Amino acid sequence: IEKHLMSPLERKVWQKRKKKEEKAEKKAAKKETAKPGKEEGTEKKSHIYVVDFDGDIKASDTDNLRRSISAVLSVANPESDEVVVRLESGGGLVHAYGLAAAQLDRIRSKGIPLTVCVDKVAASGGYMMACVADRIIASPFAVLGSIGVVAQLPNFHRVLKKNDIDFEVLTAGEHKRTMTIFGENTEGGRKKFLEDLEDTHTLFKDYVSERRPALDIKAVSNGDIWFGKRALEVNLIDEIKTSDEYLIDACDRGEVVSVSYQRKRSLPEKLGLATSAAVEHSVWKVLSAFRNQKMQ
Numbered sequence: 001i002e003k004h005l006m007s008p009l010e011r012k013v014w015q016k017r018k019k020k021e022e023k024a025e026k027k028a029a030k031k032e033t034a035k036p037g038k039e040e041g042t043e044k045k046s047h048i049y050v051v052d053f054d055g056d057i058k059a060s061d062t063d064n065l066r067r068s069i070s071a072v073l074s075v076a077n078p079e080s081d082e083v084v085v086r087l088e089s090g091g092g093l094v095h096a097y098g099l100a101a102a103q104l105d106r107i108r109s110k111g112i113p114l115t116v117c118v119d120k121v122a123a124s125g126g127y128m129m130a131c132v133a134d135r136i137i138a139s140p141f142a143v144l145g146s147i148g149v150v151a152q153l154p155n156f157h158r159v160l161k162k163n164d165i166d167f168e169v170l171t172a173g174e175h176k177r178t179m180t181i182f183g184e185n186t187e188g189g190r191k192k193f194l195e196d197l198e199d200t201h202t203l204f205k206d207y208v209s210e211r212r213p214a215l216d217i218k219a220v221s222n223g224d225i226w227f228g229k230r231a232l233e234v235n236l237i238d239e240i241k242t243s244d245e246y247l248i249d250a251c252d253r254g255e256v257v258s259v260s261y262q263r264k265r266s267l268p269e270k271l272g273l274a275t276s277a278a279v280e281h282s283v284w285k286v287l288s289a290f291r292n293q294k295m296q
Contacts, residue, residue: 046080046254050247055089055126059096066103067261078111084250085116085133086243091124091146094200100125101207104132117243118142123225127236128204131211136237137246144231147208148223149201151193157184212236 049072053065072083085104091097107114116122116133123146130136130144138144160167160182167182178189178196201221209217215235220226231237250256 046082047076048082048084048247048250048254048256049076050084050086050256050258052086052260053089053100053129055087055092055097055100055129057092057096059089059092059100059125062096062100062103064261065100068259069103069106071261072259073106073110073112076110076112078113080254082113082115082250082254083107084243084247085114085129087116087118087122087126087130088120089123089126089129090121090143091126091128094125094149094204097125097128101129101132104129108132108134115246117241117246118144118237119243124148128207131208135239137239137241137243138228138231138237139242140228140240142228142231143225144228144236145220145225146223147204147217147221149197149204150223151197153179153181155180155185156182 051065051068051072053061055061069083076083089097104114104116114133115135115137116130118126118130118136118138119142120139121143122130122136122138123143127144127147136144157167169177169180169183171177175192178193179185205217205221208221209215212235220234220236226234226236228237228240232240247256
């Protein structure tokens with residue numbers, strides 16, 4: 001009714017205002033409709049960070065491990081992300097593997113789920129690292145366990161004595177040098193050395209049992225090893241599966257990201273690699289030419 005009572009000018013102003021209001025309502029409705037989609041887009045996507053550790057007797061890969069873990073901890077979300085360590089090691093020096101295991105403890109302390117995958121071997125110091133994980137997954141014939149401590153050294157005292165060569169060991173402190181490879185070892189020194197080995201073994205057992213409380217530590221801490229399926233029976237691991245299978249399944253849960261530290265090569269190293277590649281190319285070129293001549 002009001003519309004028909006308006007003058008042409010008033011009607012024109014009213015229509016213009018009405019269109020403006022309708023346009024604003026459509027814009028607001030469109031924005032409201034798009035809002036849920038935007039919120040869904042901002043949801044944090046799960047990431048599975050994969051770190052490799054290939055250990056030698058000195059656990060030389062620890063430096064790369066610590067850098068990779070530091071990088072992961074700077075971005076990982078404890079609520080949605082996971083760290084997978086593909087571990088291969090037969091163990092080595094106690095202090096070296098103690099440090100490597102402590103690097104994995106950093107992940108646990110941040111509340112980020114940690115899974116260790118063992119395809120071939122995680123024994124002795126390698127198992128010390130593996131036991132830190134929330135879950136240990138191993139292939140059917142992976143070697144696990146060897147929770148023990150060993151020390152072996154030759155003694156050349158009789159050889160030196162036979163050749164009239166004296167070797168003196170001078171120390172300050174009763175237990176500064178309990179065993180020696182050149183001097184004459186004493187029963188007292190040997191006894192103290194064995195006590196130290198036993199104490200180290202006790203520390204090793206305590207470390208494992210604290211991180212895997214369901215494990216019967218007395219039954220598995222005699223230095224024996226178990227293959228994958230047998231290791232599952234004694235609770236050394238949690239599941240039989242290869243790392244490849246596990247990571248393929250992980251792709252359904254989130255984005256799998258490989259993490260590694262690469263040291264920047266110096267100019268001499270780059271030149272050395274270039275020279276090596278050039279030589280290899282030349283050799284193959286000569287061999288190919290020789291083979292072609294032979295075939296003609």
